[in-house]
Amino acid sequence: MRILSWNINGIRTLPKYHPWNTFESFQRVLDELKADVICFQEMKSARAGLPRDVALPGPYHSFFSFPVSKGGYSGVAVYVDSRKVIPLKAEEGLSGKLQPKPPFSPDERISLSYPYPHEIDLYATEDGEVPTSFDALDAEGRGLVVDFGLFVLINVYCPNETSEARLSFKMNYHLMLQERVRKLVEEEHRQVIVVGDINVCASPMDHCDGHLPSNVATFYDHPARAWFHKWLSPNGPMIDIVRQFHPDRKGLFTCWNMKLQARETNYGTRVDYILVTKGLLPWISHGDIQPSLKGSDHCPIYIDLRDEITLESGEILSLHEAMKQTPDLKEPPRIAARFWEEFSGKQTVLSSFFGKHAVSKQKGDMPPFSTPAPTPGSGADRATETSLPSPDAPTDTPVVASPVVTQSISSPPPPPPEPPKKLKPPQITRPSLSISSTQKRKSSENASSTKSKKLKQQTKGQASIASFFGKPSASSSSSHTKQSPQEVIEIEDDPPASTSTSEGDRDQLDADYRLALALAEDAHRSPAPASSPSSSQAQPASSSQNQAAWSNLFAPVPPPKCTVHNEPTRLYTVNKQGPNKGKTFYICARPVGPGYDKGKGERLRDEVDHRYRCNYFKWASEVRKEAMRERERERTK
């Protein structure tokens, strides 16, 4: 049996990534993970916004915890393949205070006693007060506790320290988790598996910059790292099982900063863990990370449990038995999503009345799995992916193969270079839900019409300077140095435009750049544009020369070279809110890596590794200005 944990960074975005976008239902995504117990963190959804097939994916029993107040953030989920195992009990939150309606009976509760705030030394919050309840800690949808008989599984998304003010919250959450586990282990003599995003690096080895001398010395100074260090074996009860299977493996990372493209160079951290208590060790055969699975800034981690073990007495104990999977155990615990009011079958759906054939419940509302792949990949390529036989679910695969694969082959998504159609929200491409689906609009004529839409859109908005110059002015520009006086007058209109460009007016620049391109293209196609009457008099040679001058003037500025590597830099745009939003800048194009130059304040000079990104930074507007000055100088020479 496999237990998998993955911080998916949004249940709505995951299905947009390859290979998940090739599956027509969320159940197939879960199938593809090939695990029997799947724990997700950072669902970033709310109960109301959960698509039906995500909430009830076929044979999987599902359990969710979402933030009490605002949704779209945090949130954890546990999916259990009911064909393999059925949990005995399940609870939302760690404190035992989050209760369904009506409240749990004592039999439904996992523990007899839950952590009490006054029994542990909690950190004082920002306002200087020590919390007297766990309500706030449990209100963000960070924990699910599921009882599997043999062990209690705790799926957590521990808080990230986004600001100084959240440190106490983060630490208090850790302490609550630790206390909950302690009570289970010491008072109830249970085995525990804690899985999820702990948001702490366990050792210097688990951090991309951990080996740097300046970090090694102070690594455990952070209270969260100190706490984790003490909680983990050998100092504490919890065994970091994935590390135990790979004690010396470097780069065993589960999380990467996507903004830095840190995944390319495996410049990451290990913040996702599977922690087990000692009694479970005989059961666990293997554990690892799955860095090849994309779709989130984290990667999945998993452990495999043996189907049976031999006890010291020589007796063979099966996992099935140890997990107390009795034949009369059929229904999941009460907080399973299938018992939610909206899914309990009280509300019927129209298609069951109006369709020719009734549609199965799970197909009710599909998320847009059919959105085109962002990554290039041929349809055939994808089809093989989809039809990969999954050894864990052999019964289902043949059925999958027919509808899904044919669909993905017969209608391959548009090739990646084609720009997405602006107005078309992906939700609309729903798999044909029922009856007479009108497909007439998918014709090829339609494709051309959308293209024409695009063209029209481009010409709208800010008028480009090109439209004022147009074809005749191209010829007038040919008179740049020596032509009839009549045309010189036109040139006198030009200077203001060019001065304004050197002042770096961005809109103007864009328009000018387009003009330059248009001119260059014209020059390419017909050296002397015959369309204008005046150009017929102009000498072809001089006109093309001048066009070259123009296009040179308006040509895009090549990226500057960084100071350390002397390599072309890369252009980025500021997305952060603030006065600089939308501005563009250049930084070193090399990937980040251990010891990359973060700047003098953050990286000791002797720890800088120049194989990775250097500290080059320049605003694009400055680069532009410099280039303009340079060209001006060359021209006047």
Add this chain to the structure above:
Amino acid sequence: MLEAKLSEAAILKRLLDAVKELVSDANFECNEEAITLQAMDNSHVALVAVKLEASGFKRYRCDRAIPLGVNLGSLTKVLKCAKDDDILTLKATDDADILSLTYEAKSTYTDRIAEYEMKLMDIDADTLGIPDTEYDASVTLPSAEFSRIVRDLSLLGESVRIEVSKEGIRFVSDGEAANGNILLRQSAEAAPKKGSSGVRIEMNQAVTLTFSLKYLVNFSKSSTLSKKVQLMMSNDVPLLVSYEFNQGHIRYYLAPKIGDD
């Protein structure tokens, strides 16, 4: 191409008000006889069907059937720019990537002609085949009355049980904290006359069905289109809520809730 002239923009404005709550995008199917729209809400519980008859337009011309894929939010915005009594002309070419709307003021003081264009989109919508149903009960009541009932009951609970019997039509809602029921009896003198404004009940057998109130509240927004609303019900069949007006109709279908008791 399509060219359709409505003597009052208000009709379309009011239609949109009700539909946009249920669906965000929909195809207006235009053909020689009518403009129709059929769309189902995301949860597949409610369906709206609109029909604007060609004869209801001041002028109507549609050479060839075309679907107009409309984002209803955008159309609502464009329609906000029209005065209720403006003469509205809809135009679209056969390739249907732009819908143009022209508003002509009727006022004698100003001779204003406003032209708007909005982009259309491709929508793959499934049209459900709605079967012709013989309903066991049909209740016609003033639309304002219906709006009031569902609004009042929606304050108490999530669902309403509608019971049609010889006694009349009863709306029952059981909330967590309070419950309530409203009985409408057949208006005595209204029974024979179809055109009157009272409550009229035709019934083959008693019907009891439960529905989600939030949808009914949405439907009742259409009361601006018609003074009367007709509720058609049979046991275990979706409810039909129909508003008829001069130019056509708007009909809602709502799947019942089952279980509970």
